[in-house]
Amino acid sequence: EAQVTQNPRYLITVTGKKLTVTCSQNMNHEYMSWYRQDPGLGLRQIYYSMNVEVTDKGDVPEGYKVSRKEKRNFPLILESPSPNQTSLYFCASGAGANYGYTFGSGTRLTVV
Amino acid sequence: KQEVTQIPAALSVPEGENLVLNCSFTDSAIYNLQWFRQDPGKGLTSLLLIQSSQREQTSGRLNASLDKSSGRSTLYIAASQPGDSATYLCAVRPRGDYKLSFGAGTTVTVRA
Numbered sequence: 001e002a003q004v005t006q007n008p009r010y011l012i013t014v015t016g017k018k019l020t021v022t023c024s025q026n027m028n029h030e031y032m033s034w035y036r037q038d039p040g041l042g043l044r045q046i047y048y049s050m051n052v053e054v055t056d057k058g059d060v061p062e063g064y065k066v067s068r069k070e071k072r073n074f075p076l077i078l079e080s081p082s083p084n085q086t087s088l089y090f091c092a093s094g095a096g097a098n099y100g101y102t103f104g105s106g107t108r109l110t111v112v
Numbered sequence: 113k114q115e116v117t118q119i120p121a122a123l124s125v126p127e128g129e130n131l132v133l134n135c136s137f138t139d140s141a142i143y144n145l146q147w148f149r150q151d152p153g154k155g156l157t158s159l160l161l162i163q164s165s166q167r168e169q170t171s172g173r174l175n176a177s178l179d180k181s182s183g184r185s186t187l188y189i190a191a192s193q194p195g196d197s198a199t200y201l202c203a204v205r206p207r208g209d210y211k212l213s214f215g216a217g218t219t220v221t222v223r224a
Binding site: 031033042043045048050058059088090092094097098099100101102103104105106108 | 143144146148153154155156157158161163201203205210211212214215216217
């Protein structure tokens with residue numbers, strides 16, 4: 001089944017403790033992206049990647065890092081999480097301009 | 113900057129009634145428009161993808177139209193059911209960009 005898989009689905013952590021949210025897609029898509037969703041602010045792009053070793057900032061990149069060492073994986077790294085990073089996170093992947101995007105099931109992150 | 117607006121923000125209808133959800137966008141230079149469904153706290157499920165050259169797409173009880181020149185799309189859901197209760201998001205992919213611009217969504221409640 002074609003899908004984008006995120007792990008974990010839920011995570012509660014403490015301020016300053018480094019964490020990684022994994023994202024993997026099995027569709028051989030070149031493009032991958034991370035979004036966060038917050039009440040009243042909607043979905044905002046954090047980082048995106050056009051291909052292996054090619055990443056760029058989205059609208060809200062502060063406090064996040066990403067890497068794209070393999071085509072299928074695009075982990076999101078929070079080096080020192082803060083409470084304002086409490087949010088619902090989505091990973092997405094897509095092919096060319098004529099195709100839509102596939103989203104993962106989301107990761108609910110709470111930073112206390 | 114592309115801005116996407118969805119009206120109404122919320123909608124409550126009795127079972128069996130047809131649903132009409134509206135999406136407008138400010139810049140007509142787009143690759144495509146995608147409609148998603150989101151259940152509370154869950155991921156985004158793609159419903160329909162309309163390319164910029166298309167006028168409409170249909171899948172089962174769902175029909176989406178696109179009027180690119182006026183910057184509008186409408187999602188029709190025929191004979192609504194309680195299981196259609198969810199938030200519906202439209203997202204526009206601007207030409208020359210990989211980032212999706214999302215509307216804030218319409219939250220639909222179908223009463224049994």
